[in-house]
Amino acid sequence: MWIELLEQSLELGLAPRSWTDYLYLTVGGTLSNAGISGQTFKHGPQISNVLQLEVVTGRGEIIKCSPSKDADLFNAVLGGLGQFGIITRARILLQEAPQKVKWVRAFYDDFSFFTMDQELLVSMPDLVDYAEGFIVLNEQSLRSSSIAFPANVDFSPDFGTKNNPKIYYCIEFAIHDYQNKNTNGEQVVEVISSQMNHTVSQLYSVEVSYFDFLNRVRMEEMSLRSIGMWEVHHPWLNMFVPKAGIGDFRDLLMDNISPDSFEGLILIYPLLRDKWDANTSVVLPDPGSSDHRVMYVVGILRSANPDDGCSHHCLQELLVRHRHIAATAGARLGAKQYLAYHSTPSGWQEHFGRRWERFAERKARFDPLRILGPGQGIFPRRPLSNDDDAAYGSSAT
Ligand SMILES: Cc1cc2nc3c(=O)[nH]c(=O)nc-3n(C[C@H](O)[C@H](O)[C@H](O)COP(=O)(O)OP(=O)(O)OC[C@H]3O[C@@H](n4cnc5c(N)ncnc54)[C@H](O)[C@@H]3O)c2cc1C
Missing domain, CATH: 3.40.462.10 (FAD-linked oxidases, C-terminal domain)
Incomplete structure (x- = not known):
């Protein structure tokens, strides 16, 4: 799981660059989709941060592949919904891990300003390390999204009526704070927020450890579990x-x-x-x-x-x-x-x-018997034929 990779790599002062919001997911599982979160604008999805894979193909072969060796299998498997092979090892790019993260939330009542400011944030990858956002639909969505965010958020807007609802938006961004490098996260937040159009006085900034920031959804999970709302x-x-x-x-x-x-x-x-x-x-x-x-x-x-x-x-x-x-x-x-x-x-x-044609052609090449991932319903299973025996040579039984 990604949480295990985080714990192990942090012991060396390192960490992967690109994440999912929730870390109790397997490396093979997210690489079979894409793996996205607030770092994706900067480093690409998790599938853009892989150096090498070990894959067991549908033909039963164990192959080490990378952008320069068996690249077609490598590319097929990334985002491949488990259709071409089972990922058994992955070599993932790491970066130096920051000690702390400045974590900021800003509220909006206007969708155009919200998206305009999000696009501003992703145009500044040298300053910003993470950018996401969510819709604030009601009191509950405000409360539940604040479980892991340790600030005193003083935002209690008018949500209107059932027939005439009012909704709001929240941008969330973060800045890595390498405390040994004389960086000043506070100043960077000021430089960025001075260019934003959020509702006056509705910007909240806190400092948390890098681990707590990345593992924030776990805190929400624990809270939801305690009220029986996770399962x-x-x-x-x-x-x-x-x-x-x-x-x-x-x-x-x-x-x-x-x-x-x-x-x-x-x-x-x-x-x-x-x-x-x-x-x-x-x-x-x-x-x-x-x-x-x-x-x-x-x-x-x-x-x-x-x-x-x-x-x-x-x-x-x-x-x-x-x-x-x-x-x-x-x-x-x-x-x-x-x-x-x-x-x-x-x-x-x-x-x-x-x-589609490329996807189907890759399936025919790497999993001709359509053994892998039948539950997705992409390729219906078909009965074995003599041609399949030929495709598998003497090892087909
Ligand atoms: C609570 C929660 C939060 C999530 N948050 C995010 C998020 O922030 N960003 C994001 O991008 N995604 C997110 N996801 C989705 C997640 O990326 C997928 O559900 C992914 O499949 C999870 O991996 P898993 O370990 O649970 O895989 P599984 O559910 O076990 O498998 C899902 C699919 O991946 C294939 N697969 C699994 N392991 C391998 C392997 N080793 N080799 C080849 N194929 C494999 C399976 O065939 C299957 O088709 C979230 C999911 C959950 C449940």
Whole structure:
């Protein structure tokens, strides 16, 4: 798990550069998707920070691959949804770990200012080490997102009424503080925040250890576990949205959720296309005519609380809503699902779009019997034939 890698590497004063928000995930699991968080704008997703992999392919071969050796297998497996091989070792880029992190939150009541400032932050990779953001839909979303953030947040806005809700936005950014290098995190925060357009006096800054910052979701997990809200269903939808469509996506989202009763978190933050390698298996929206460097990830991270009446029927309704959002955003805005789910092989083909042929060709090469990852429903299992015997030579039984 990434948490174990963090603990081990910190003993040497080092740490990986690119993270997920939650660290109790396996290295092989996140590299099979992409691995994104607030560092992705700066260092790329986790799949852009791998030097070498050891993979057991669907043909049963154990292969060490890298950008310069068996590069096609290396690229196939990164973001490959477990379709081509099982990652058994990974060599990950490390950097010097900072001792402390300046962690800042700023609140907005205007979506355009919110996204404008997020894009400002990701245009300053020399100063900023982490940038994310979320929608503040109701009191609960304000409270639950503040569990790990140890500041006295004095923000109690008017959320309007059920029929006329008011929503807010929060940008979160962080700056690494290498205390042995005479850096002044406080000053850097001032330089950055003086250029931002957040609501007056609604900027909060705290200093925490690097470990606590990276492991912040664990604290939320513990709190949710203590009230029995961790082991509930989590109907989640994650989408990559082109910059040109992010305002429309927000409107689509608001047409399909009830802010007053939403339980969970909606993350929104920008990523930069040029930090992603187009040779990997990951699927991003086509840049389109605007060819813009910025795209957004939006994570609708719901909890379905059975104690509040959200059991089977309600859960099915939420899933239908999410599929509607995904289909509409795909057709109208060119958005693509991250951690995708499609119920049919043709849905997957549409998801991959012009990259489908390469994905299918890689499957035929690295896992011709379609042994790996059948649960994704991308490649239906098929019966063995004489051709398969030939493909496997004498080792096929
Ligand atoms: C609480 C939580 C928070 C999350 N936060 C983030 C986040 O911030 N950013 C982000 O990018 N993702 C996030 N994710 C999603 C996460 O990246 C995926 O769920 C990932 O699959 C998790 O890895 P796992 O160890 O749980 O894999 P599993 O759920 O065990 O596997 C998922 C898929 O990966 C494949 N797979 C797993 N291990 C390997 C391997 N060794 N080799 C090849 N294929 C493999 C499996 O075939 C399967 O298809 C989060 C998930 C959870 C549950």
